[in-house]
Amino acid sequence: DQQVKQNSPSLSVQEGRISILNCDYTNSMFDYFLWYKKYPAEGPTFLISISSIKDKNEDGRFTVFLNKSAKHLSLHIVPSQPGDSAVYFCAAKTSYDKVIFGPGTSLSVIP
Amino acid sequence: DAGVTQSPTHLIKTRGQQVTLRCSPISGHKSVSWYQQVLGQGPQFIFQYYEKEERGRGNFPDRFSARQFPNYSSELNVNALLLGDSALYLCASSLGETDSYGYTFGSGTRLTVV
Numbered sequence: 001d002q003q004v005k006q007n008s009p010s011l012s013v014q015e016g017r018i019s020i021l022n023c024d025y026t027n028s029m030f031d032y033f034l035w036y037k038k039y040p041a042e043g044p045t046f047l048i049s050i051s052s053i054k055d056k057n058e059d060g061r062f063t064v065f066l067n068k069s070a071k072h073l074s075l076h077i078v079p080s081q082p083g084d085s086a087v088y089f090c091a092a093k094t095s096y097d098k099v100i101f102g103p104g105t106s107l108s109v110i111p
Numbered sequence: 112d113a114g115v116t117q118s119p120t121h122l123i124k125t126r127g128q129q130v131t132l133r134c135s136p137i138s139g140h141k142s143v144s145w146y147q148q149v150l151g152q153g154p155q156f157i158f159q160y161y162e163k164e165e166r167g168r169g170n171f172p173d174r175f176s177a178r179q180f181p182n183y184s185s186e187l188n189v190n191a192l193l194l195g196d197s198a199l200y201l202c203a204s205s206l207g208e209t210d211s212y213g214y215t216f217g218s219g220t221r222l223t224v225v
Contacts (some may be wrong), residue, residue, distance in 0.1 A: 043115070
C-alpha cells in the first residue's frame, strides 16, 4: 500500500513561471514531510522540509504548503529555472521511523 | 568535506551470485540507511543502522543483509541474486537516528543482474 503518492509522473513549465508539484499521503501519523530533488546519475538531494505543526515553509524560490486535513502537500518553485529540471520526490516520516518516498514527478522547465 | 561515498558505482552480476555494496557516511554521521530504487519508482527502504545496531528493516527478503562498522561505514549484502534485484542502491547518512532534516544521499551503486 503506497503511503506517499505523487499522481503526476511528469510536469512541463515555462522558464520564469511557477511550478507546482503535488503530493498526497495516507498515514496520519507522519509528522515530517520532505522534498528531494534528483538529477540523473546522482543521489537525491534534500530540498526542503516541513513539520506537521506548520502549514508553510519557505526557502528562497521554494515553498512547501501542508494541508493536514486533506493529507496533501505541495511544492511551489517560483520562478522556475531550467536548472530545476529534475525528478522531485515527496517523502514523509514519523519521528522514530524511516523516510518513505513517493514515486516522483519529473519536472521539465522549458527555456 | 567528503559527502556520502558509495562503491562501486556500477556492477554487473549473474543470477545466483552474491554482491557486497559499500558506503561511507559523512564524517560525524552515525546513522546509515539503505534504499533500493527501481526505474520509475521512488527509493524503497531496506535497512537503517545507528551506532552499529539495526534500527529498521523494510519489506525485503532475508537474502538482503547489512552491517555497520565501528567507523560507521556500512555494507549491504545481497545473496542469490535475482534479475529483479537490478536497481540503483542508495546509501544515506544522517547525524542522528531520527534526523528530521533529511538524509544526505550518496550517488548510488547501479547493480545489473543478468
